[in-house]
Each structure stands twice: as structure tokens, then as C-alpha cells.
Amino acid sequence: MQENLGQSVSLWMATSAEPNQSALVEDTHADVCIVGAGIAGITTAYMLAKQGKSVVVLDDGAVGGGQTQRTTAHLSNALDDRYFEIERLHGSEGAKLAASSHTAAIDRIESIIGEEQIACDFVRLDGYLFLLPGESPELLDRELAAAHRAGLGGVERLSRAPLVCFDTGPCLRFPRQAQFHPLKYLAAVAAAIERAGGRIFTATHAETIEGGKPARIKTSSGRIVTADAVVVATNSPVNDLLAIHTKQAAYMSYAIGAVVPRGAVTTALYWDTLDPYHYVRIQPLSPETGMTEQSGAEGQDVLIVGGEDHKTGQAPAHSVPYARLEAWARERFPMIREVRFRWSGQVMETIDGLAFIGRNPLDKPNVFIVTGDSGMGMTHGTIAGILLTDLILGRENPWTTLYDPSRKTLGALGRFAKENLNVARQYGDWMTGGDVDSSAQIKPGAGAVIRHGLTKIAVYRDEQGVCHERSAVCPHLGGIIHWNDAEKTWDCPCHGSRFDRLGGVLNGPANRDLSGVDSDCGKCVCDSPPIPSKTTDYAEYLSPSSHGSESRRGTEHANLP
Numbered sequence: 001m002q003e004n005l006g007q008s009v010s011l012w013m014a015t016s017a018e019p020n021q022s023a024l025v026e027d028t029h030a031d032v033c034i035v036g037a038g039i040a041g042i043t044t045a046y047m048l049a050k051q052g053k054s055v056v057v058l059d060d061g062a063v064g065g066g067q068t069q070r071t072t073a074h075l076s077n078a079l080d081d082r083y084f085e086i087e088r089l090h091g092s093e094g095a096k097l098a099a100s101s102h103t104a105a106i107d108r109i110e111s112i113i114g115e116e117q118i119a120c121d122f123v124r125l126d127g128y129l130f131l132l133p134g135e136s137p138e139l140l141d142r143e144l145a146a147a148h149r150a151g152l153g154g155v156e157r158l159s160r161a162p163l164v165c166f167d168t169g170p171c172l173r174f175p176r177q178a179q180f181h182p183l184k185y186l187a188a189v190a191a192a193i194e195r196a197g198g199r200i201f202t203a204t205h206a207e208t209i210e211g212g213k214p215a216r217i218k219t220s221s222g223r224i225v226t227a228d229a230v231v232v233a234t235n236s237p238v239n240d241l242l243a244i245h246t247k248q249a250a251y252m253s254y255a256i257g258a259v260v261p262r263g264a265v266t267t268a269l270y271w272d273t274l275d276p277y278h279y280v281r282i283q284p285l286s287p288e289t290g291m292t293e294q295s296g297a298e299g300q301d302v303l304i305v306g307g308e309d310h311k312t313g314q315a316p317a318h319s320v321p322y323a324r325l326e327a328w329a330r331e332r333f334p335m336i337r338e339v340r341f342r343w344s345g346q347v348m349e350t351i352d353g354l355a356f357i358g359r360n361p362l363d364k365p366n367v368f369i370v371t372g373d374s375g376m377g378m379t380h381g382t383i384a385g386i387l388l389t390d391l392i393l394g395r396e397n398p399w400t401t402l403y404d405p406s407r408k409t410l411g412a413l414g415r416f417a418k419e420n421l422n423v424a425r426q427y428g429d430w431m432t433g434g435d436v437d438s439s440a441q442i443k444p445g446a447g448a449v450i451r452h453g454l455t456k457i458a459v460y461r462d463e464q465g466v467c468h469e470r471s472a473v474c475p476h477l478g479g480i481i482h483w484n485d486a487e488k489t490w491d492c493p494c495h496g497s498r499f500d501r502l503g504g505v506l507n508g509p510a511n512r513d514l515s516g517v518d519s520d521c522g523k524c525v526c527d528s529p530p531i532p533s534k535t536t537d538y539a540e541y542l543s544p545s546s547h548g549s550e551s552r553r554g555t556e557h558a559n560l561p
């Protein structure tokens, strides 16, 4: 099993082998440097390498160690935001291109699996979109018509999904969807990159990323990578201060994996129309998926149920997402035996439902980004591989305008205003008190924000009772971070930066750790090395070899005294 220090473990992490790449130790040059080894970065590197480009991939965790290991890996062209909405926002041609690009992405994944002979549990199957109890079927009719106009002629309306355990009522069937094991896929694609001459360096944090001739990427250990082009595939771009982050918002999403008897639930993808919606799939639990016979895997499947999304750092008071998912699932799937997996992760929702893939706005022309997965990061990440390869090779691609990160979608102005008003409100945290009055009130294994004069401090008390203090001010744009007890992380409610319990950055847009504090006056010590003074297990915790430790500055910390 892959390690995951302090945070939840997904089914994929529990059933795949540890990747074996290592850190960059010398300056180097490549045609293209890709920062980020999730599905977007690895797919882009693979496609460029296959076109004869020399590629270097940098990741400060491990291959797939970001949000890709936290996905549920539905491969779908049934767009989360609905075709009628995509048509309203992007026009009928845009909706057609969206449909064809997601279809092409699934096809491309299938062809890569064939060419590279990857065993990753890939299956083609149907997807079913069903209504909430009592909801008007009119929504399905609108979506059916819009999907047909977008070119998905095979979508049909049925009286119910093929589930014997509960009657979904009317639904839409989307044919030729797919599912796979994302980490097995990614590990094999990474191996194919290396066979094609590409180089992948993990535990290597890209500290600065500058476009130009050549593009220059400086790592936190001082190594320099130069390249003709750079692709920033860090899920949330760490090289972009604001432009993109006003057009997308970070949401946490939760998933459970429940053991059910083999074959008790028809293998398919399922979604309901709740907002936020539930998403469901089946994964065989067998020795082939990494579970051994001794663990009772034979004759069992895992029913994966996801949902309960909320804005990152803004969990509703007393929220119990896993309990709510389990209750929802048990009511509809009474054959559930036990819930064996619980995990969460982050999705980037754009204001107009589609990812941002292309040249980074306001930057040099050889800097490219991919972000805004909109809950469909498996296909959007693959679209990025196809599209960015064409852009970098100077080839035309019909999807360029649709996914252009500089686009302004007039119909999305309302959502733009709503999300940014929400961000502005978060700065009100500067005026409020702390979560608790003193660190004495914090239990072992928990964290809380404490007011200290004019500023706020994030305090984590470890299991041994030692307190670790960091500035509670997010290094991106000064939001006040919140404690996430489920994942033991500090989450910024403004644009979704996340930090591990000791302050190491996990998710952009922030690209550095929380500052230390002077314990006498509580002021941030911004220029000091970003390492807690009272750490007990930090080096082990951030060991560069641990796949699941998503900390993005692992090597640097581990090497400090």
C-alpha cells in the first residue's frame, strides 16, 4: 500500500504499488518541461515524447500523488454542468466541441492502454443520469435534446437505470463511457514516457517558473531546468497570481468505498441531479486490483459513492460528509457490507463549466497551463495532453478557443460575481476572534486558529501533545486558513490553497509553506526557513519517497537541520 501520512487513503492508493522516480539533482534542459505529474502532466508528457520531443516532468510529490490519487475515475462525456448549460454558455458549436473532445479523450485513453498494454481495469460501460425523487423529468428532456444537438446521438431516455435494488425513475443513458484504475494507468504511462526517453523527477518542487527563451524553472533545491516551453499542470496553477483564480473556485468532494457482493450492483456509472450531485461506480475488489485473497477480496466489489461537495475551507458547521454519503448509499444499496474506504480531495470548478487549457494569460507565449477540471479531470487532463501537444508543435486544434484560459464567457458573469463575492467575504476572518482562546483547548491530533494581537496563528497539537505554530495567513493572497479535521490539513477558503498539518504546501495557488511565527510576539517570520521549530516527526512525515505525502516541499524540509 502507498503511504499517505495523515490524510485519508483512497481505494487507488491502497491498491497500487509505490512509484520509483527520484529527485532532480543537476541542472538540465529539455524541449518541454512539465510541472505536475498528475493525469494532465503525465498525459501531456507522454504525447509530446511520442512526437519526438524531449520532456522533463517535475513533481514535488510522486507520480499521481496529487488529486489524481483522490479521484473516482469516471471517464465520461456526460458533462457535469449539463449540455443545455454548456450550449447556453459556449454556443451550439462550443457544446459540439465539448462533446467531441471528451469523447476523444476517452478514446485516447483506451488507445494508449491498447498500445502500451496497460492492465488498469479499463472497462467501457454505460452511464446513467437519474432524477431526485419527485423532480420534474423536464430536466432530462432538455438534457437529452441538448446532448443530441451536441452530437451525442446515442444518448437515450429510459424508464429506470439497471439497478434492481432501487428504482431510480426516469434516466438518461450515455453509452460508451468508461472507468479505470487511475494510479495503475498513470504508473504505466509514466513508464512509457521513460521508455521514450522522457525524464520524470519527483520530490522536486518548482519554486519559480518563468517563460521566455528559454523558459527557466528553478527548483527549491536550486537546480535549474531550461526548456523551449513549459507546461504548468499543477491542478491549480502556481504561476498565476489572480487572473485564473477569479474564474474558478476550489471545492472539496468526498468519496466512500463500500464492499458489496460481486455482481450485486450492475457495473455502470451513475449520477443523480442533486446539487452537489452523487456519483457512483463499481470497482472489482480482487487480487488483480491489489487486494489479496486473504483480505477476503474474492467475490466482492467496491461500490464507490461520491458527493457532499463544499467550497474548500468552508465546510458547513458540524458537517459529516462520510456519514451522509454512507446513509445515502445504504438506503439505495442495502447489500452494502462494510465501508472500507473514505477519502476526499479537491476539484476546481470553473465559472463556465469547462477547463482552462492553453497559453497562460498575461505571460510569455511559451508558458502553458491546464486547470479547471470541473470535476472531469480525467478527460480534461487527457484533452490537455492532445491540445497542448498540438499548440506546442504549432499545429491547429479545433478545441483551442473553447479551452483558451483567456476566454471571457459573458453568460457566466453571474457565477463570476457570486464566487468572487464569496472570496471577498472570506477576508472578514481577519476581523473575527480565533477558533479557540488558547492552545490548551486544542486536543492531540487537532488544529485550531488562535488570534494573536492583530494577526492569527494556526496551531496543530500532535499526538504527543506538542504544539506546532505557523502563521494562519495564506501565502497566496492573505486569506485566513481553516483547520480541516477530516484530512488534518489547513485549507484556505479564498482560492483553495491547502497545507499539511505542519504548514507544508499541498495545493496551489500558494507555492510556498505557511510562514513560521515568533512565539514571543506571534508575528510571522516570513524570511525564516519554512520549518516548524518543534517538529518531532517532520522528516519522516515528508519523506520524499512517500507517495501519499502530498507535501510539495518534501525534499527541502527533509534536508534542513
Ligand SMILES: Cc1cc2nc3c(=O)[nH]c(=O)nc-3n(C[C@H](O)[C@H](O)[C@H](O)COP(=O)(O)OP(=O)(O)OC[C@H]3O[C@@H](n4cnc5c(N)ncnc54)[C@H](O)[C@@H]3O)c2cc1C
Residues within 6 Å of the ligand: 035, 036, 037, 038, 039, 040, 041, 058, 059, 060, 061, 062, 063, 064, 065, 066, 067, 068, 069, 070, 071, 072, 073, 074, 075, 076, 204, 205, 206, 207, 233, 234, 235, 238, 253, 254, 255, 279, 306, 343, 344, 345, 346, 347, 370, 371, 373, 374, 375, 376, 377, 378, 379, 380, 381, 508, 511, 550, 552
Ligand atoms: C473525490 C473526487 C472525485 C473525482 N472524480 C472524478 C471522476 O470521476 N472523473 C473525473 O474525470 N475527474 C474526477 N475528479 C477530478 C480529478 O480527479 C482531477 O481533476 C484530476 O485528478 C486532476 O489532475 P491534475 O493532473 O490536473 O492534478 P493533480 O493530480 O493534482 O496533479 C498536479 C501535480 O502537481 C504537483 N505540483 C503542484 N505544485 C507543484 C510545484 N510547485 N512543483 C512541483 N510539483 C507541483 C502536485 O504534487 C501534483 O502531483 C475527482 C476529484 C475528486 C477529489
Ligand code: FES
Residues within 6 Å of the ligand: 474, 475, 476, 477, 478, 479, 492, 493, 494, 495, 496, 497, 508, 509, 510
Ligand atoms: S488561496 Fe488565495 S488567499 Fe489563500
